[in-house]
Amino acid sequence: MLDMLCFTGISKIPYSPSAGARDVLCFKHYNASEVLHGRTMEDWLRFSVCYWHSFCGTGADPFGFPTLHRPWNEGGSDMDIAKKRLHAAFEFFTKLGVRYYTFHDRDMAPDGSTLEESNRNLDEMTDLALQLQKETGVKVLWVTCNLFAHPRYMNGASTNPDCHVLAYAAAQVKKGLDVAKKLGAENFVFWGGREGFHSIYNTDVAAELKHMANFFKMAVAYKEKIGLKCQFLIEPKPKEPCKHQYDYDAMSVIGFLKHYGLDQHFKLNIEPNHTTLAGHAYEHDIVMASVFGMLGSVDSNTGSPDLGWDTDQFPMDIRNTTIVMKTVIEQGGLQPGGLNFDAKVRRESTELEDLFIAHIGAMDAFARGLRNAVRIIEEGVMSGMLKERYLSFTEGIGQKVAEGRGTLEELEEFIKQNGEPKVTSGKQEKYESIFNHYL
């Protein structure tokens, strides 16, 4: 049975809409069961806690040693600690009130000295996870394999110049897919942190891309073989740790998938902090992936626009959460994906309660975003303006163009008949003001 020993001073986080500024251990906006635009908030938001940042993270950074000393990380063997950690996590999920979590294979169970030992560790730990899932109702949003931390992967996993390393990654993914099936994961994520290069001089890009594509094809084949139903997701990131990662951004991944005939088998897991590192606006890859029918899930976090590395901060900006939720609602929701908090408390936020405060702040930020987005969509002012703006494509020559039936010749003829088009204001500031109205 689930131990409740780590967060002893904290009970189930309540919804207290009228709480004051000092009250940071309650939801002021997120009301899980409240129905908005036809679904509960819980169903729209599908929050997930990520296991590595919140339960494995130590606070170490490239310039400093660990600062986060967690009770569950101390005492006993590696497996003992792994179990304590899992109990702590389920205590946290339960008290916070989220239905999903995500993990890497190597977060869940310690790496062994051989593949077989690592797999046995994983078997034992996932037995416990399955039991705790059943007890609490918490589910796996996605599983992923850590193919980047072990030194063997320093030159890449599926893109390693040595096929022996690729083989190791393949074995690890095979096990990861088995685990996904066992735990009923709704998605499976590939993040290619070492799939790229530091120097073009020592890299055969063409070969590496082909190997990566073939690696994915093997994963698809095995998934189908074992009857695993979950959605495959690729998570783009432009750089870091590599100088360049092949999965640079949404469009890069879409181009890659289509080139290798893989686009029917994958969707994207978009992380806005990665999007901004690629030089785009916060919401950009979420919007683009959605437009191409490829938005599968969101790693809801944020960076600082003035920083050039991944800070994985908790998303607190209401403007951003409003745009994200507007996009999500417009595509009919994220299911089977969700909003996974791929975010970590700052290494200076050393208290256990900071873990709660951070998640609550972010969940409230998304709840406000959802409420705003619903108002925007239901009032229809912005969508009405947009419809008006593109009206010319619904009839006549515009309709022919929209349907792919036009020719240059007839469009030239149209101009000869109708002359210069009139200038129409884009009215960006009006749209911005109206958007602000809903914040």
Next chain:
Amino acid sequence: MLDMLCFTGISKIPYSPSAGARDVLCFKHYNASEVLHGRTMEDWLRFSVCYWHSFCGTGADPFGFPTLHRPWNEGGSDMDIAKKRLHAAFEFFTKLGVRYYTFHDRDMAPDGSTLEESNRNLDEMTDLALQLQKETGVKVLWVTCNLFAHPRYMNGASTNPDCHVLAYAAAQVKKGLDVAKKLGAENFVFWGGREGFHSIYNTDVAAELKHMANFFKMAVAYKEKIGLKCQFLIEPKPKEPCKHQYDYDAMSVIGFLKHYGLDQHFKLNIEPNHTTLAGHAYEHDIVMASVFGMLGSVDSNTGSPDLGWDTDQFPMDIRNTTIVMKTVIEQGGLQPGGLNFDAKVRRESTELEDLFIAHIGAMDAFARGLRNAVRIIEEGVMSGMLKERYLSFTEGIGQKVAEGRGTLEELEEFIKQNGEPKVTSGKQEKYESIFNHYL
């Protein structure tokens, strides 16, 4: 017959390999007819002068008025000036010793008050251009239509919310294709400077992308109808003037083309200054486009890595030109594309001789790059190291993976048999040192 009236103090630029530091009006490295690695330098480099920067540019910037007062831009009607300008340009091409030039429709001939008048202007000017081409042997590397400067295009051309504007752009492209055929252009470029958005709030991205794809399809159909043989090229740029342009970078365009089934009809024209604005290394998009078989041509220029806008400087960095030429040689050359100097003299470089100095400096930089690249390729030290590095994919399990015949199961079995892979140094600094050896 070609007037030679503008650059009166300057004769045909000679090759003077032993010239001193002060001598900037001669080539010290570029020797057009010299054969390297089986071709003349002229054939490897296929230099082109761009008409707009060097003959239409005024030196105006967002904070300042024109500084460049060219003799060919003064006196007479718009058409008189257009002709003087064309003569000046051919004088320049001839004295500089380049075989190609590139232009926008609206550089070549002034915009009229109607489409018909614009087209008549273009007819008259291209008659002259054809004559000057025949006299001098200079050819058109590519033509492009200016679908961004006129106010009608402020909200996009093929992605304009008003189909009337798209129709105007279509009429203009139809004429542009006719001109390309008339002048024997070897390529035709699409640069979508206004195909994108400033605000996601007022934009229907899905509709705009579909319209852009349909626009390209109409252009392909007309090209085939008139029997135009040139290569179609799309030139990626991430932003500026828009906040976001759909043709963000090489992979974005490849993704777009594949999604809409257009990839057989287009290659890419890569401009490194655009590549760096997209957050990549200088050579990145050239390498990626080449790997995907999509590198058609290069707009050889440079930006400053510390600046966030397009400065279109002349490329002077030997390291960069060496990497570019190594990629070009490895794919067998750029033909029918070339190295187009999409670069402008600084607005402070007000003398006519600065135009020559800048082009000569860049041509010499590329000539040095070519010489270096040939040595790297012919000595084979780097390629030998690379071959060794990926050797595991040429036999056994590696060969199966490379050929797409592997499975996760047999790779797992391989690990169970062979255990942990050995760690192999990536030796980046060694590659860098060896590369430096050739600079």
Next chain:
Amino acid sequence: MLDMLCFTGISKIPYSPSAGARDVLCFKHYNASEVLHGRTMEDWLRFSVCYWHSFCGTGADPFGFPTLHRPWNEGGSDMDIAKKRLHAAFEFFTKLGVRYYTFHDRDMAPDGSTLEESNRNLDEMTDLALQLQKETGVKVLWVTCNLFAHPRYMNGASTNPDCHVLAYAAAQVKKGLDVAKKLGAENFVFWGGREGFHSIYNTDVAAELKHMANFFKMAVAYKEKIGLKCQFLIEPKPKEPCKHQYDYDAMSVIGFLKHYGLDQHFKLNIEPNHTTLAGHAYEHDIVMASVFGMLGSVDSNTGSPDLGWDTDQFPMDIRNTTIVMKTVIEQGGLQPGGLNFDAKVRRESTELEDLFIAHIGAMDAFARGLRNAVRIIEEGVMSGMLKERYLSFTEGIGQKVAEGRGTLEELEEFIKQNGEPKVTSGKQEKYESIFNHYL
């Protein structure tokens, strides 16, 4: 008497706090005479309209021709137009309800063919300006000289390698100071858009900095001579149009002023879009300038964090306006400075009403920021947490350090006595959540 002919469909903008999403021609938050934290909103906010963007701007950008065709810019001589434009501006100020405007000498009156003619134009125009100021009560927040647009300044004004150009700039500033006195300007701004370099190769940085300092000293001397009381302000910008501008950011200017003994004579005019271009967070230079006692005024605008050039957008982000106003209140206000909208409607926002909508949106954004900041300050939750955080510096060894009376020896002794400090959570997410509470 003031003509009211340009914005005929628009009356004085009212305060309508309950207006709906579609209503964009009213204030929903800005209530000029409402008293908050001891002052009227008008007194805290000191809004100013900038003349160049809103009345001289054409919508041209580096890739496109003018799009904004204003009734006041057409018909008659340059001076006729200048007068119509000034009438239009005062109509706008009055209807919008702002008390201040800002301008460059060359916005106000057309450049003549000689300095003398330019000065006469300026005399005539400022006579009219003075009259309109009296009629309407609108005042000059600041005057500045345009020392960057004319070709003579392409290589710098006070840092030009040719002292003849510096002399011209000096003459222009002399006249500008006279105009500032005549019109009762409360501040005078120096923006060194061309004071910097494009290439270190052709630049003597040491000489240029000394010349710039001496130029400022001459301006201070003349200001004192004529008894001009206004505050001198330097506006930092890191780059654009130059590759590097000497007034890079707040700290660069502070370092420069202190090195040359000028810091008593200048404060800073901070523009957040410039701050973000320098790689800082939006509020950074406002905070730093305030900490050093150097925050004189704010050019309230915004850029897009994903763009690398100055977009001068209207500030619409409530989070940003809240932080700015919190800083402003904490330093006791900006007077004699203000919040100048150095912002322009997008070139696609071609309707006259867009000018109003943009300003209203920004004023409401600042009004919301002010209201939030007042609540944050008056509730005192955040300031109380901060006081607690730094408590150790109010007594004992901490007090000695704070007062500059400590030594390494006694601090070492303190450690020998007291050992390792305890770890204290920085609680960043708690601060962020509480800040969000007030948005």
Next chain:
Amino acid sequence: MLDMLCFTGISKIPYSPSAGARDVLCFKHYNASEVLHGRTMEDWLRFSVCYWHSFCGTGADPFGFPTLHRPWNEGGSDMDIAKKRLHAAFEFFTKLGVRYYTFHDRDMAPDGSTLEESNRNLDEMTDLALQLQKETGVKVLWVTCNLFAHPRYMNGASTNPDCHVLAYAAAQVKKGLDVAKKLGAENFVFWGGREGFHSIYNTDVAAELKHMANFFKMAVAYKEKIGLKCQFLIEPKPKEPCKHQYDYDAMSVIGFLKHYGLDQHFKLNIEPNHTTLAGHAYEHDIVMASVFGMLGSVDSNTGSPDLGWDTDQFPMDIRNTTIVMKTVIEQGGLQPGGLNFDAKVRRESTELEDLFIAHIGAMDAFARGLRNAVRIIEEGVMSGMLKERYLSFTEGIGQKVAEGRGTLEELEEFIKQNGEPKVTSGKQEKYESIFNHYL
């Protein structure tokens, strides 16, 4: 006596100017005793190896575990390892042929559980260091205290909100200064990696800056008390690990030092990878610091312009090394500072010989830069062009301005007499071409 046990296959690196591409374990350009422009190469370049990257670095990064397993880091107690490591380092220094090294207190000797124990460790280790220095002639370029890695410093050292932490840092610096004296260090560096903030919400910037200044004053006082003669250096860095560091760039530090009256006691240690992270060109802070008489030393490394974090790569770009050495020669050298390789082999460069290859490549890059810079300076073409460019400031009105004796009135009079200045080309491309001539 110095053990020579770690780099067994490698002897003293020779100078072999005619070696081929494959030969990477010899100098092709660096010839220590060769005299150029009046000094030996060794004296101009003053190379230093940094202890932490090359002897303590493990290859761990935020996404991966250690990859670099060094023989000197294994076996025995912490102090045993520390001694083996120091022997290995001196073996490396000697074989490489550099005269200087740099270290942090905590690199040299392991942290103890108390300050006293840490200090005893340091005493024992510096005894050994002193002995090895005497045996080999290798000297300390600079010492620095690690005030950022220990968790106690997570919220800052001299800017920590808790004075207890500041006291610990003070005690550590006191010991560091004693060590600097004992070992004859020629400089002492302060790098404020945690002196800044992650969130403006929880930070009292004014208080922190004052505390930092007072901390520096205590260090100056103690330095003078113990008669330590070395140069104090501050090393700017804009961000990372903090979101913002107070020592952002050269000008920020100069502003800070001047504000607090500390500028006579400090110079700057400029690291180009930090400069580029601050948004400047590679050479910018070296040039600016030199212009302000504040360039004390250089941490010669490089980043990748497309990456937003500190990669500390070995500097291999000849263009950059040429500009740096030109600046260094023009200010008469760096002594008592030097060129410290604050650079690390990539974590994928796992062989011991990679350490040599990387340093040799960088030393050769600087040797080529030195040779180029000497030719540029001795031929005088560029300096002659520059002198000509600023000629107007050597006589007449220009001289008065240069000497600070001008007035706005007489400059205006000059314009009234002389009218419009003539336009003079900045000739940037000519300077670039000539610079290229020397590469």
